[in-house]
Amino acid sequence: MNTDIxxxxxxxxxxxxxxxxxxxxxxxxxxxxxxxxxLVGLIQERYGKAREDAEREVDEFLAKFR
Structure with a gap:
């Protein structure tokens, strides 16, 4: 998803x-x-996830809104 969107x-x-x-x-x-x-940083911090995992989760989450 585009940053502006x-x-x-x-x-x-x-x-x-x-x-x-x-x-x-x-x-x-x-x-x-x-x-x-x-958002990625907050997920990393709260859940103790690796950056790549948090980015993947956010990307999958955002794909639902396309």
Whole structure:
């Protein structure tokens, strides 16, 4: 998903992201503000995942919104 589209749809995506990654707080998602890299970093931090794994999860998640 294009970065501009991701940021534009962030409010819609945010609720589903909270469902997908329950350890992320609303404050975490507000900090991400539609920034894919920040979302990846938050998933890494909260779940102790490798960067590649977190990126793959985010990409798979975002593919649902195309």
């Amino acid at each position: 991701f940021q534009g749809k962030w409010k819609q995506i945010k609720g589903r992201a909270r469902e997908a990654w329950g350890a992320l707080t609303d404050d975490d998602l507000d900090k991400a503000e539609g920034d894919r890299e920040q």
